Amino acid sequence: MKRPLSEILTALGEQREDYFRAMAPPIVQTSNFAFPTIEAFRQGILDERGSHVYTRGNNPTVEILRKKLAALEETDDALVLSSGSAACAMAIMSQVKSGDHVVCVRNPYSWTKALLSNYLPRFGVTTTYVDGTDVENIRTAIRPETRVIYLESPNTLTYELQDLSACADLAQEHGIVTMIDNSHASPIFQKPATLGIDLVIHTITKYLNGHSDVVAGAICGPDHLIDRIFFSEFMTLGAVVSPMDAALTIRGLRTLDLRMRRCADSAMQIVPWLKSHPKISQVLYPFDPDFPQYNLARRQMSGCGGLLTISVNAEKIEDVRRFVDALERFEIAVSWGGHESLVLPIAALYGLEGRDDPEVPWNVVRLYIGLEDPGYLIEDLERGLSVL
Ligand SMILES: *Cc1c(COP(=O)(O)O)cnc(C)c1O
Helix, strand or coil: CCCCHHHHHHCCCCCHHHCCCCCCCCCCCCCECCCCCHHHHHHHHHCCCCCCCECCCCCHHHHHHHHHHHHHHCCCEEEEECCHHHHHHHHHHCCCCCCCEEEEECCCCHHHHHHHHHHHHHHCCEEEEECCCCHHHHHHHCCCCEEEEEEECCCCCCCCCCCHHHHHHHHHHHCCEEEEECCCCHHHHCCHHHHCCCEEEEEHHHHHCCCCCCCCEEEEECHHHHHHHHHHHHHHHCCECCHHHHHHHHHHHHCHHHHHHHHHHHHHHHHHHHHCCCCEEEEECCCCCCCCCHHHHHHHCCCCCCEEEEEECCCCHHHHHHHHHHCCCCEECCCCCCCCCEEEEHHHHCCCCCCCCCCCCCCEEEEECCCCCHHHHHHHHHHHHCCC
16 A cells, blocks of 8 residues: 655645635544434444544544544554553553553653553563664564564664664564564654554654644554554544644644655754764764664664754853853753654753653753754854853
């Protein structure tokens, strides 16, 4: 079912003859749908995933988005949820029961880790975290009761990768379901299902919507797994997206390809500048030739977005804080993937009352390169670093 990218983003799933040939799809703001006959109603109930019965199940605006996401990831179908965290949680929970075991890469997204470490153990599900940069570590961690191999490649702070084909082959040998959080690469730069991964998870909040005005998530996968999730976690936990947020995301997707390429091109200009700066001791960016897994990144990703991480040459934590406070164009914030460039200083997370200090050193700073002119951003970094 391979379609040109431009067709997916601009046309797929949009049936204008159904809505006055309006160019922008309508926001079908309704909770439920009426049927002309009992027979039609019976058919609707039987096929709730594909028909229009009730908006907790399916909604015409959301359905357009589902079709686009499935086509982007080259999977049979997609479900859209009210957040990326809900997508991660439901994908994992759909595959485990009491006594089961998950193998997860070290340092997944923080709330995925909270689910696996703090929440699922209450229901008798345990997790082993492994360094996924070597597939042999995953193999060693597999037990008879392992049901899920959970991947995140690259992650969003230090960008460790997994060899996705090798992981998929290993899982297949053992009859284990593989899933990946593909938010970093987006389907523009990496399509894990084409490498054999079963479920592909996204936070829509980041690149897919791309304008910092929606929180949502998605699970893309084959019909048999999506069907199981739909009639279980999806309908019972009910963390669905609103038609309004689906419409905003459809709009955001129009420019996904353009935005990804802009972020990637700008990052590729900013990375060498940072590497040559005397106040920066390290730059992590998977498409930088000095990145430890550069060859694997080049092999399984067709591009790399706007996230990069630097280590600042600073003697005191206060110096890092002064550098970040001196930035005027990078905003201090969590998240990434929107139009605006952001800075996330790990130094800000040290010494918080009642919290453990991060494992990551305080001189580490994550930058997200947004859609601004790269020269304008370099000027800002120059200004910030000049206080050191
Ligand atoms: C933000 C994020 C999530 C969670 O998504 P929300 O939409 O904020 O719930 C999951 N995975 C990654 C990699 C993220 O960056």
